[in-house]
Amino acid sequence: MRFHLEPATSSDGVREQHFSLDEIPGVLWSPASASGPRPLILMGHGGGQHKRAPGVEARARRFVTDCGFAAVAVDVPGHGDRPKDDELDALAAQNRARADAGADLYPLIARFQALVAERTVSEWRAVLDAVQRLDHVGDGPVGYWGVSLGCGLGIPFVAAEPRVRAAVLGLGGALASAPAARRITVPVRFLLQWDDERVPRDEGLALFDAFGAADKSLHAHPGAHAELPRHEIGSAVRFFARHLGRAAIAC
Amino acid sequence: MRFHLEPATSSDGVREQHFSLDEIPGVLWSPASASGPRPLILMGHGGGQHKRAPGVEARARRFVTDCGFAAVAVDVPGHGDRPKDDELDALAAQNRARADAGADLYPLIARFQALVAERTVSEWRAVLDAVQRLDHVGDGPVGYWGVSLGCGLGIPFVAAEPRVRAAVLGLGGALASAPAARRITVPVRFLLQWDDERVPRDEGLALFDAFGAADKSLHAHPGAHAELPRHEIGSAVRFFARHLGRAAIAC
Numbered sequence: 001m002r003f004h005l006e007p008a009t010s011s012d013g014v015r016e017q018h019f020s021l022d023e024i025p026g027v028l029w030s031p032a033s034a035s036g037p038r039p040l041i042l043m044g045h046g047g048g049q050h051k052r053a054p055g056v057e058a059r060a061r062r063f064v065t066d067c068g069f070a071a072v073a074v075d076v077p078g079h080g081d082r083p084k085d086d087e088l089d090a091l092a093a094q095n096r097a098r099a100d101a102g103a104d105l106y107p108l109i110a111r112f113q114a115l116v117a118e119r120t121v122s123e124w125r126a127v128l129d130a131v132q133r134l135d136h137v138g139d140g141p142v143g144y145w146g147v148s149l150g151c152g153l154g155i156p157f158v159a160a161e162p163r164v165r166a167a168v169l170g171l172g173g174a175l176a177s178a179p180a181a182r183r184i185t186v187p188v189r190f191l192l193q194w195d196d197e198r199v200p201r202d203e204g205l206a207l208f209d210a211f212g213a214a215d216k217s218l219h220a221h222p223g224a225h226a227e228l229p230r231h232e233i234g235s236a237v238r239f240f241a242r243h244l245g246r247a248a249i250a251c
Numbered sequence: 252m253r254f255h256l257e258p259a260t261s262s263d264g265v266r267e268q269h270f271s272l273d274e275i276p277g278v279l280w281s282p283a284s285a286s287g288p289r290p291l292i293l294m295g296h297g298g299g300q301h302k303r304a305p306g307v308e309a310r311a312r313r314f315v316t317d318c319g320f321a322a323v324a325v326d327v328p329g330h331g332d333r334p335k336d337d338e339l340d341a342l343a344a345q346n347r348a349r350a351d352a353g354a355d356l357y358p359l360i361a362r363f364q365a366l367v368a369e370r371t372v373s374e375w376r377a378v379l380d381a382v383q384r385l386d387h388v389g390d391g392p393v394g395y396w397g398v399s400l401g402c403g404l405g406i407p408f409v410a411a412e413p414r415v416r417a418a419v420l421g422l423g424g425a426l427a428s429a430p431a432a433r434r435i436t437v438p439v440r441f442l443l444q445w446d447d448e449r450v451p452r453d454e455g456l457a458l459f460d461a462f463g464a465a466d467k468s469l470h471a472h473p474g475a476h477a478e479l480p481r482h483e484i485g486s487a488v489r490f491f492a493r494h495l496g497r498a499a500i501a502c
Contacts, residue, residue, distance in 0.1 A: 194460070194469075205456070208471070209445070217480075218445075220459070220469035229468075231493070235486075242482070 003130040014064045021130050024123055025081040026074035027051050029060045030136050034068065037138025039244035040131065042124060042164075043073040044146030044154045047112075050080025059145060059233055066237045069244070070137045074127055076153065077119050091115060106199055110176035113152030120153045121160050128163060141244045145236060147171040147191060147228065148198075159183040166243035168236045171196065171225055173203025178210040187215040189239045191228060198225045254381045265315045272381050275374055276332040277325035278302050280311045281387050285319065288389025290495035291382065293375060293415075294324040295397030295405045298363075301331025310396060310484055317488045320495070321388045325378055327404060328370050342366060357450055361427035364403030371404045372411050379414060392495045396487060398422040398442060398479065399449075410434040417494035419487045422447065422476055424454025429461040438466040440490045442479060449476045 006018040010032045017028045030038070041063045045053050051073040060071035078085035078092075095108040131137050144167040146154035151172030158167045159180040167184070170191025174181075188211045192204040208218045221229050257269040261283045268279045281289070292314045296304050302324040311322035329336035329343075346359040382388050395418040397405035402423030409418045410431040418435070421442025425432075439462050443455040459469045472480050 192469075214473065216473060218443075218469065218471035220471070222465065222467060234489075238485075 001126055001130070003133075005134075012061070012065070014061050015136075019130075021074070021123075021127055023082070024074050024127065025051065026072060026127060026131075027057075027060075028070065028072045028131055028134075028137070029057075029064050030070040031064055031068050035136050037140045038136075039067070039069045039140045039143065039240070040128070040137055041069055041071045041143040041145055041240060042128065042157075043071055044120075044124075044144070044150030044157075045073060045076065045079070046147065047109075047149035048079070049149075051075050052080075059236065062233055062237050063240065067241050067244075069143075069240070070131070072127060072131050074123070076116055076123075076149070078116075088112075088116065106173060106203060107175060109198060110152070110173065113149060113172075113176045116149070117153045117156045121157050124153075124157050125161055128161070132163075141165040143167065143240045143244050144169075145240075148225065152176045155184065156180040158186065166240060168239060170219075170228070171199060171204075172207055173199045174206035174210055175203060177207055181207055181210040182212045185212050185214070187239075187243050188213045188217075189236065190216065190218050191232060192218060192220040193225055193227060194220050194222045196225045252377055252381070254384075256385075263312070263316070265312050266387075270381075272325070272374075272378055274333070275325050275378065276302065277323060277378060278308075278311075279321065279323045279382055279385075279388070280308075280315050281321040282315055282319050286387050288391045289387070290318070290320045290391045290394060290491070291379070291388055292320055292322045292394040292396055292491060293379065293408075294322055295371075295375075295395070295401030295408075296324060296327065296330070297398065298360075298400035299330070300400075302326050303331075310487065313484055313488050314491065318492050318495075320394075320491070321382070323378060323382050325374070327367055327400070329367075339363075339367065357424060357454060358426060360449060361403070361424065364400060364423075364427045367400070368404045368407045372408050375404075375408050376412055379412070383414075392416040394418065394491045394495050395420075396491075399476065403427045406435065407431040409437065417491060419490060421470075421479070422450060422455075423458055424450045425457035425461055426454060428458055432458055432461040433463045436463050436465070438490075438494050439464045439468075440487065441467065441469050442483060443469060443471040444476055444478060445471050445473045447476045 001022045004020045008015045008017045013032045015030050015032045045056050063069040063071045075082045078088035099105050142163040144164050147170040151169045155177040158164045166187045168189045190208045252273045255271045259266045259268045264283045266281050266283045314320045314322045326333045329339035350356050393414040398421040402420045406428040409415045417438045419440045441459045
C-alpha cells in the first residue's frame with residue numbers, strides 16, 4: 001500500500017500530520033518535538049463523523065499532551081473525505097426508512113456496523129503498520145479508543161490485533177459485538193449512557209458482560225447517546241497511562 | 252451529648268485523633284499541621300468491620316494527604332468498640348441460620364441494614380455537629396464514603412443531611428435502599444461488583460437507577476463483593492476533589 005505523509009503543522013505542543021494510505025485519509029498527532037518510539041492510540045470515530053470530529057481530536061490532543069503518546073484516526077468507508085460508498089449509502093437509506101416506519105433502531109445499527117467492520121479491521125491493521133514505521137511513533141504498545149460506531153468497529157479490530165494492549169469502548173451493544181468481545185482479553189474500559197436512545201441499556205450491559213477481559217470496568221452515566229460526560233476524557237487518559245506504560249502528566 | 256477528644260498522634264503528615272461522643276467511639280484524621288475549615292468526609296465501615304478497618308483508614312489517609320480534607324469514622328452499633336447489642340446480635344444470628352438453611356442472603360442483609368440505619372442517621376448527624384466545631388475541621392462541605400453496610404446506612408444519612416454535598420456508595424441494592432436513594436440529589440458515584448455474591452447484580456443496577464441525582468456515575472468491575480479494585484481509591488479522591496471544591500494533589 002502507498003503511504004503519503006503531508007508536511008507537519010504544530011500548535012499547543014502537538015504536531016499534526018495528515019496522511020493517506022492508498023485511498024484511506026488519516027491524521028497523526030504526536031508531541032511537537034519528540035522522536036523515538038512511544039505508545040500509540042488508534043481512534044475510531046462515530047457514525048456520520050470523521051477523523052477530525054471534535055470529540056476525536058480533543059481526546060487525541062489530550063493523549064499527546066498529557067501522556068506523550070501518539071494518536072491516529074482515519075476516515076472509515078463512506079465517511080469524511082472517503083468517496084461515496086453505494087453499498088453503505090443504500091443500507092443507511094434502508095435503515096432510515098425502516099426506522100421511520102417504526103422498526104427498532106438498534107438491530108439496524110448493528111447490521112450496518114458489521115458490514116463496515118468487514119473492511120476496517122484490515123484497513124486499521126495496515127494503518128498501524130504504516131505509522132509505526134515512522135521514527136516518532138515506532139513500535140510501542142497500542143491502545144484503541146472508540147464509542148458508538150467506533151465501538152462496533154473497534155471490537156473486532158481489538159479482538160484481531162495483538163498489538164492492542166488496552167481499549168476504551170462504549171455506546172455499543174451485545175447484538176453487534178458480543179462474539180468478538182468474548183475474544184478480547186486486554187484491559188477494557190466500557191462507557192454506557194444510562195438513557196441511550198440508540199442502544200438499549202440491556203444490550204450495553206450484556207456487551208460489558210461479554211468481554212473476555214479479566215480487567216474490565218464499566219462507567220455508566222445518565223443521559224442520552226451523545227451526552228458522555230467530559231470528565232471521562234481524563235479517566236481515559238489515566239486508563240491508557242496505567243496500561244500502556246507511561247505516567248500521565250495530568251493523572 | 253458529651254464529646255471527648257483524645258490527644259493527637261501524627262504519622263506521614265496525618266494527624267489522628269480518637270474521640271467519643273457519648274457512647275460512640277470515633278477517629279478523626281486531618282492534615283498534621285493544618286488549621287481552619289476544610290471539607291470533611293464521613294466514612295461508614297462495612298458489616299463486621301469497624302472505624303479503623305484497613306479499607307476505611309487507607310482511604311481516610313488519602314483524602315487527607317491528597318486533598319487536605321479531614322475524614323471521620325465511628326463504630327456503628329454492635330461493631331468495633333461499641334458494646335454488644337442484643338437486638339442486632341439476635342437478628343444477625345437469625346440471618347445466619349436462615350442463610351445456612353438456604354434462604355437468599357440479600358433480603359436478610361437489607362433487613363439488618365434498615366434496623367441499624369434507624370440509629371446511625373441521628374448518630375452521624377451528631378458526629379458532624381461535634382467535629383465541625385473543631386477549629387481544624389470547621390463547617391466546610393461534607394462528603395460521604397461507604398460501601399456494603401456503609402452504603403445501606405449511608406443512603407438514608409445522605410438523603411437526610413443537607414451538609415453532605417457528594418457521596419461515594421456501593422455494594423448495595425434497591426430492596427434495602429431505593430426509597431431513600433430517590434431523595435438523594437447530590438452527585439453520587441456508585442460502585443458495583445459484577446459478580447457480587449451478596450448483592451444480586453440486578454439489585455445493584457436498580458439502586459443506581461433509583462438515585463435522584465442528575466450527576467451520578469456507576470463504576471462496575473468483575474469480581475466478588477470484597478474485591479473492589481485499588482484504583483477506585485484514586486477515583487474517589489478525584490470525585491470528592493471535584494465536588495467539594497479543592498484540587499486534589501494527586502489528580
